Amino acid sequence: MRLSQLFGKTQREIPAEADTISHQLLLRTGMISQVAAGVYSFLPLGWRVLKKIENIIREEMDKAGGQELGLPVLQPLELWQETGRDRAFGKGLFTLSDRRDRPLVLGPTHEEVLTQLVSRYVQSYRDLPKLLYQIQTKFRDEPRPRGGLIRVREFIMKDLYSFDADEAGLDESYNKMLQAYQNIYDRCGLPTLLVEADSGAIGGKDSHEFMLIAESGEDEVIYCERCKYAANVDKAESVKEKVPPEEPLPLEEVATPGVTTIEEVSAFLNVPRNHTLKAVFYVADGELVFAMIRGDLEVNEVKLKNALHCVDLHMATEAEVNQAGIVAGSASPLGLKGVKVVVDESVTPGINFVAGGNKPDTHIKNVNYPRDFKADIVVDISRARAGEGCPRCGGKLLSTQGIEVGHVFKLGTFLSEALGAYFIDEKGVSRPIVMGCYGIGLGRLVAAAIERYHDDKGIIWPIPIAPYQIYLCPLYREGSQVAEVAEALYAQFEAEGWEVLFDDREESPGVKFNDADLLGIPIRVTVSPRTLEKDSVELKQRSEKEAELVPREEVITRLKGLMAHAG
RNA sequence: CGGGGUGUGGCGCAGUCCGGUUAGCGCGCAUGGUUUGGGACCAUGAGGUCGGAGGUUCAAAUCCUCUCACCCCGACCA
Numbered sequence: 001m002r003l004s005q006l007f008g009k010t011q012r013e014i015p016a017e018a019d020t021i022s023h024q025l026l027l028r029t030g031m032i033s034q035v036a037a038g039v040y041s042f043l044p045l046g047w048r049v050l051k052k053i054e055n056i057i058r059e060e061m062d063k064a065g066g067q068e069l070g071l072p073v074l075q076p077l078e079l080w081q082e083t084g085r086d087r088a089f090g091k092g093l094f095t096l097s098d099r100r101d102r103p104l105v106l107g108p109t110h111e112e113v114l115t116q117l118v119s120r121y122v123q124s125y126r127d128l129p130k131l132l133y134q135i136q137t138k139f140r141d142e143p144r145p146r147g148g149l150i151r152v153r154e155f156i157m158k159d160l161y162s163f164d165a166d167e168a169g170l171d172e173s174y175n176k177m178l179q180a181y182q183n184i185y186d187r188c189g190l191p192t193l194l195v196e197a198d199s200g201a202i203g204g205k206d207s208h209e210f211m212l213i214a215e216s217g218e219d220e221v222i223y224c225e226r227c228k229y230a231a232n233v234d235k236a237e238s239v240k241e242k243v244p245p246e247e248p249l250p251l252e253e254v255a256t257p258g259v260t261t262i263e264e265v266s267a268f269l270n271v272p273r274n275h276t277l278k279a280v281f282y283v284a285d286g287e288l289v290f291a292m293i294r295g296d297l298e299v300n301e302v303k304l305k306n307a308l309h310c311v312d313l314h315m316a317t318e319a320e321v322n323q324a325g326i327v328a329g330s331a332s333p334l335g336l337k338g339v340k341v342v343v344d345e346s347v348t349p350g351i352n353f354v355a356g357g358n359k360p361d362t363h364i365k366n367v368n369y370p371r372d373f374k375a376d377i378v379v380d381i382s383r384a385r386a387g388e389g390c391p392r393c394g395g396k397l398l399s400t401q402g403i404e405v406g407h408v409f410k411l412g413t414f415l416s417e418a419l420g421a422y423f424i425d426e427k428g429v430s431r432p433i434v435m436g437c438y439g440i441g442l443g444r445l446v447a448a449a450i451e452r453y454h455d456d457k458g459i460i461w462p463i464p465i466a467p468y469q470i471y472l473c474p475l476y477r478e479g480s481q482v483a484e485v486a487e488a489l490y491a492q493f494e495a496e497g498w499e500v501l502f503d504d505r506e507e508s509p510g511v512k513f514n515d516a517d518l519l520g521i522p523i524r525v526t527v528s529p530r531t532l533e534k535d536s537v538e539l540k541q542r543s544e545k546e547a548e549l550v551p552r553e554e555v556i557t558r559l560k561g562l563m564a565h566a567g
Numbered sequence: 568c569g570g571g572g573u574g575u576g577g578c579g580c581a582g583u584c585c586g587g588u589u590a591g592c593g594c595g596c597a598u599g600g601u602u603u604g605g606g607a608c609c610a611u612g613a614g615g616u617c618g619g620a621g622g623u624u625c626a627a628a629u630c631c632u633c634u635c636a637c638c639c640c641g642a643c644c645a
Contacts, residue, residue, distance in 0.1 A: 012594060012606065013579045017638060027578095037637065085645095092644070109645075143568085143643045151644085199645075207645085314642075407645065439645080475604065510605040517605090528604065538604090 001468065003503045003515075008043035010515050020216055022450035023148025025459050029519050031467075038145025038153035040443075045519070048467040049446050050156065054135055056187050056464065057158045057440060064180040066131040066160050071110045071117075073137060077103035079112045083418040087311060094139045094153075106139035111415050111437060114161050119421035122433065125165045128423060129173055133160035135442070149447035150218070150403065156443060162436040163416075165425060170410055170434045174206070177438045181210055181406050184440070189462025190449055192405060195221055196231035198302050199409055206410040207235075211402030214451040221402045222384045226395030234302040237380065238397055239389030241296075243274050245350045249366040251334075257361045262295040265363060269354055272296075277347065277355040277367060279331040281316035284308045288316060288324050290331070290339045292375070293382060294346035294353075300383040307342060307379045332358035333373035343375035344382050403448040411435040459520025460542050468501040469563065471521035475509050475528035485552075486527045489537070492556065498563070517542065523562055525555070 008030030017034065018024040026032045031046025042050060058068065077095060080086035086093060086105075094106040107113065114132060122128060135158045145151050162173035178194070185192045192210040199207035209232055211221050222238070223230035231237070259268045266273045276295030281288065282304065289308065291299050305313045321331070324339060332355050333341060347353070352366040369375070386399035413432035416422065421433045446465075453460040463469055470493055474486035486502070493500045501521055503512050509528075516524050526538040526547070537555055540547035541562070550558050 009595090011578060015578070016573080016580090019639065034637085088645085090643095140644085144639095144641090146639085197645090409645070437645085477603065506603095508603055508605085508607055510603090510607080513605045515606085526604080530604070 001499075001501055003501055004505050006044065006501075008045055010518055018148060020147040020150065020447075020451070021454055022150070022216075022447040025450050025454060025518075026148055026447065029459065032149065038142060038151065040149065040152065040154075045467045046446070049461075049465055050442050052465045052467075053188060053442050053445055054156075054158075057184055057442070058135065060180045060183045060187070061131075061133050061158070061160055063183075064131065064176050066133045066180075068133055068135070071107070071113050071134050071136065073107050073139070075105050075107050075113055077105050079116065079419075080105060083112055083415055085112070089140075090311070092140050092142065094141050108138055108140040109157075109437075109439070110134060110136075110138075110159055111161060111411070111435070112419065115415050115419045115421050115433075115435070118163055118433065119416070119419060122163065122421070122423055125423055125425045128433065129162065129164045129169050131160055131162050131173060131176075133158060133438075147216075147218075147447070149443040152443060155441055158440045158442065160438045162438070163421075164434045164436075165423065165431070166434055170412075170436050174408065174410055174436050177408055177436070178208070181408070181438070181440070185210060185212075185405070188445070188449065188465050190405070190445070190452060193221065193223070193230055193402065195223070195402075196235050197407065198232060198234040198306070205412065208408050209404050210406035212405050212448045212452055213400055213402050214448065215401055216451050217401035217403040219402050219404050221400050222386070222397050223400070224390035224393060224395045225398050227390060227393040229390050229392045229397075231384075233384060233399070234300065236384035236397075237391040238382075238384035239391060239394065240294075240346055240382065241274065241388070243294075243349065243351050246352050248350055248368045248371060249352050251367065251372065252365040253357060254363055254365055255361060256357075256363045259361070259363070265354055266295065269363070269365075271354055275351060275353055277333070277353045279333065279356055281321045281326070281331070282313055283316045283320055284310040284313050284340075286312075288320065288339050290333065290336060290341045291344070291381060292333055292341065292347055293344040297344065297346055298383040298385075299344075299381055303379070304342060304381045307377055307381060308340075326358060332356040332364060332367075334358065334364065334367065336373070340377075341373070341375045342377045342379065342381060343369065345378065345380050346382060348378060403444070403451060405445050405448050406438075406440045408438040409436060411437055454520070457514070458518035461520045461522055463522045463563065466499075466520065466522050468499040468521050469523060470498055470500045470559070471516045471519070471524045472500050472502045473512050473516060473524055473526045474503070475512070475526065475530075476506060477529050480529045481532055482527050482529060485532060485537075489525065489527065489555070493559075496556065496559075498559070523559065525559075 010030055011028045014024050015027045018027055030043050032040045032042055034040055096104050138157050139154050142153050145153050164170045164173055192212050195209050195211050197207045197209040220233040222233050222236035256268055259265055262276050262278055265276050273296040274294055278293050278295045280291045280299050293299055348369050350368050355364050355367040357364050386397055388397050390397055413434055415435055416432040422430045425431050450459050472490055474482050476482050490502045520542055522542050524540045531537050536549045536551050538547050539550050
């Protein structure tokens, strides 16, 4: 491709909209252009990167036994009502009506349509297993799109769905996909971490995410420094600091004027924070919930949501709390009525806790479970933190930020049951198909790659996903052979099957070099009067500091080496 | 949805508080010329309903009201 002909050009200045590095670079390089919040056009350069990734994904899906198909974006809302997932998605679902006022949705994912399709073609265990996938545009009305391609409302996604006869089959499909995903990231040159993930209120038993570790990542990952344990903080478990049980003492009311926070209680009464009880109020699907946790810990809302099996969960407002006759800041589990009580496991050992008195300026000492209060649910609802113990090996947990670049789920049978996707097994018994689903957002992967591979000059593409592999950079001067040599090299490179961005513009060296760096093309080949004096060209890898002079007759060999090395 | 911010040629910004003639600067773009190893220089030129609607005024980018869009933080988020 001749750069002079390319649609799109680089920008010197950082667009004001962009805060994240990948967003800035995507805009400056002319790879994407914004149309609306969370909606982007891809220009040729950006589209090429996307296609590279798409091809790698397609190859790995096929290799794993997947079959590609096409599914509609436009889907009847009715289908979503059958599985009840219209409620689960809520406002995230883009909806519209046709001319006859039939409600439709723009598919945010395709389990419903595909499961329905599969139910028409799969009747026997002999028709299973099946791995079916699509690479298509999906729509989700995110509350807040952000970070360029990191979180958008319209996006291209690869989704594979597995259909198996039983759990063992699902496990096998699941493992195949884990391997296929690993291959994809390896081939893209992107190191990822496999972490346990929350499957949401709807998911089945297992779920994993692939995380690209990056400071700008919006997810927190908890991992063990000793063993392989790694989990999204939403899901992560941890061994908390133990507090030795104590002999229960009688309850005692104490005056605590103006004291409300755990910090203040601890200081005022001179008790450690892990001897206090923290009360947090939530509203779960309209019902007030009282969550109780040790004072030094924090509530993990995802865990709480799962424990409650609710769709909507938010922290209660002071008004909502007061309405129930409870004093926020001095809330007590004692004598609570008409409120669901969820108690974290940290609270059950008999420790003489300090809890709220349920009237202003009062706390109660020596509160113990279950002597003094009852719980509707006792479960782990605590947030794991770095420094705590690994739930597997007891080692020390660490924390880092990551970008979610893949998510796989064991769905189970709830969808096949809802949509009537049954098959007849060997014994003639009708059973629901066991499902899994496996997604990768392509655009996000592009952004994640840039977050991972860039410097202050621009992008540094790994060769397999670079829009072009070679940046051919002639520095023209009248009366020199530069133009002829460059043209010859261009033809030669293309004949080798390499993808070449030929900077045939009449620009100054500075402009060309800076654009080459900004665009992040892995290998730069410079031809100038200076190099021709020595019958050479200059080779420079974007990832390396130093350039190198290479005799002309050796260029092809050297480049072959670089290409092979980079896979 | 709550909090904060921004809308002025393709991009980045000044001008708005305190209304006043042809709305300015840098980049980019066009033409001509001089340049050519890390974002060159000179000259000439094109390009703007000042987000939108309404209002105040002799006069509005500037003041008032309403509204829209986008960004950031939070809530939210398969």
